[in-house]
Amino acid sequence: MDTATQSGMQQSAVRLSDCIQLMQADLVHANPTPENLGHPVSDVLMYDPLDTWSSVDDRIILAVGCTYGSPDFDQLLHRAANSNAAAVIVKAHGARMEQLRSAAVRHTLSVLVAPDDADWTQLVALARASVMGAAADSVSGVRLGDLYAFANAAASITNGAASIVDPLGRILGYSTLPGQPIDELRRITTLTLQETIQPAFDQDFKAVYAAPGAVLVPALDDGMARLALAVRAGGELLGSIWIIDPGEEKRATALDALDRMAPLAGLHMLHARSASDFGERRNADLIRTLMDDTPHASFAAAQLGLDTANGLAVAAFSIVRPETGSLESVREIHRLLHLVTTVCNVQFGSGHSALIGSVVYALLPGNGPSPRALHARIIQEIEAYSHTISSFPVIATVGGIAATIGELPRSRSEAMRTLHHLLNLQARQGKSPGNNKVPGVALFEDFQVPLDLLRIGEFIEDNGLAGADEISRIQARDAEQQTEYLETLRAYLAFNGNISTMAAQLHVHNNTVRYRVARLAEDFNLDLADPQKRLWLWLRVTTMELAAK
Known part of the structure; x- marks a missing residue:
């Protein structure tokens, strides 16, 4: 991290308690006190015992791979406390909370305990976003992960209808404030929750992703111009925010507001992503239970x-x-x-x-x-x-x-x-x-x-009711001698034996139809005057036709 970035973070340092609240990652504070909860936080550090020890002043340290009782664990807490670290995040991995609390008190250091199944990559992203987001109070009061409420807040601050889009082009949230103008593109995307062109193939999205901050995207055709900002956390692209241009007089203020809310936007999108994944899985499991x-x-x-x-x-x-x-x-x-x-x-x-x-x-x-x-x-x-x-x-x-x-x-x-x-x-x-x-x-x-x-x-097939009945024998004859007896029988049943209608359907002479029907009755011993026989033949022919691929 360069000096200018570090300096900027230190100037906007926030309290440890603010970061814990924004992370919402099921962290348990082993030894909370007013003093350590008020400790300023400037950055986040992934700890590796083999790395050269650097300054950790006011940083949250993620102790990846360190377990209670190991030499690396004791060395980390000792060095972190002596270097004025803000806190250390660890996983218990079987250690009792009393043991972790005792170690934290002994070293006069905040120790935060994460669930054993927590993803370290997700934790570091949340921690870094929380450090930046806690300093951005322009949309405070919005529940973390509620992107619709966040979009309304952004629309209110910038005076333009807002949409939040992920890298795949899905609309994750949009504003619903009355009176703000929108165009047809905005109307379609909020209905379908999907951009009309994938960001990977859209030049406007590419320009926004390449820009260091919020930019103006000119209008195309009959649409409206946009203000847009790429949202990142820990270097990962989470998506973008798009605002209908509020006009030349309000544009500069809106662009500045977008830049200021970028850190908190990243934090909201990280939480929304976790909640969305969990919500979709939970819905699928519950609906599957309903039906199965x-x-x-x-x-x-x-x-x-x-x-x-x-x-x-x-x-x-x-x-x-x-x-x-x-x-x-x-x-x-x-x-x-x-x-x-x-x-x-x-x-x-x-x-x-x-x-x-x-x-x-x-x-x-x-x-x-x-x-x-x-x-x-x-x-x-x-x-x-x-x-x-x-x-x-x-x-x-x-x-x-x-x-x-x-x-x-x-x-x-x-x-x-x-x-x-x-x-x-x-x-x-x-x-x-x-x-x-x-x-x-x-x-x-x-x-x-x-x-x-x-x-x-x-039912007929599963229970072997067809067997070697008349239909099976007619199919075999047609396949062997290239005859059309099954087609003739199908027409006979469909038109109730009307010779003229059958002839028109089969594109043959009436006498040909009479000959085929006579041969059907004689060769396959069919009593076509028997209503039960006709019903069975009709069921067989019709169900076979419906099931044909």
């Missing part, structure tokens, strides 16, 4: 705070990609999760959604006089905006309303069966472009008849 673990579903519903008075329906969303293992496919499915969450939040005031495997699930309340019409409108809206997150189509389906928590697995099954059916129809449409366009969204009841027939077909 009926005995514990009520507990999961209570943890999620679900309102089940009017029932719930499971919605399923998937991106139709030829491959799903690439980095871009992972990014796109997370963008879809954010899009689904945003639309549900806007519609219901809360959103319960999760990414499980490669499918995004959402729980839709059954409120209102026409809940199914509302469900259809929501998935149509999500599909309509899906082009902003992926160039590939999105399939969206909703299972039936579950009146109780115990019925949610059935709703999920219906949503997934509908989704797979639409995927199959789209794949078949691709092979036969002349067919009618297959919808990308559907409620379960839109396809309930074919879906129920598919289950009947599965």
Whole structure:
């Protein structure tokens, strides 16, 4: 670290208690006293016993690899105390708190104990950001990690609508102050929670990342100019803040305010990242429990705070990609999760959604006089905006309303069966472009008849009911002799034996149809006048056709 930077930190030194509060990293102070809590902090140091000892005055030292009772541990505390260090952060690794407290008191040094599973890289980033952030009080009072509240504070200070963006182009938070002008780009990105162009390919983002502080980004086309700032912590790029330009008279003040809030912005983004990762995992686990673990579903519903008075329906969303293992496919499915969450939040005031495997699930309340019409409108809206997150189509389906928590697995099954059916129809449409366009969204009841027939077909196959019946023998004859008896039988069943209609469908003469039907009856011993036989043949032909890939 250069001298100028050190000097700047010392001039804005903060108290140890401020840093502990801002880090919010589950640290336990082994020996808190008014004196050591008030110790000034200027920087953070990662300790390595093999390194040459340097000045640690007013620094927080992270004791990586040092355990209580080891020579390195005792040497570190002794040297840190003699060099006026602000504190030492250690991990207990089996040591009792009384032992650590005794060592801290003996050396008259603040010892902070981190959880054994804490990530040292995350701790050092939080510690460094807290040192810088504690000196920036322009947005104090905002709960750490609440990026929407932070964006509102930034918008209020700079007089321009604010958005906070991560390096992948995801919108992590945006301001909602009334009266501040926005443009179409801002409107789209806050709805989809995603930039229209990835930062890696956007020249404006590259310019902002390369700048040492806040900069003016000129307007393009009919849009509005922006003030923007890259946000970093410990040298890591966390994202950027974008402010709608408040105008020439207020611009200089706004740019200065952005620069001053940069350290605290980094601290907020670090906390938000940790909270977001934990929140997404927790949501996924709880929603998976709702749909897969009926005995514990009520507990999961209570943890999620679900309102089940009017029932719930499971919605399923998937991106139709030829491959799903690439980095871009992972990014796109997370963008879809954010899009689904945003639309549900806007519609219901809360959103319960999760990414499980490669499918995004959402729980839709059954409120209102026409809940199914509302469900259809929501998935149509999500599909309509899906082009902003992926160039590939999105399939969206909703299972039936579950009146109780115990019925949610059935709703999920219906949503997934509908989704797979639409995927199959789209794949078949691709092979036969002349067919009618297959919808990308559907409620379960839109396809309930074919879906129920598919289950009947599965039952027939799973229980060996087909065996070597007439259909199997007809298929074998057609394959062996290149005949078209199965197609003839399908037409016969579809048109109730009407010879003229069958001939038109098969593009052959009426006499040819009569000949084929006669041969069918004779060669395969089919009594087509028997209604039960016709029903069985129709079920076999229809379920086979529906299941065809």
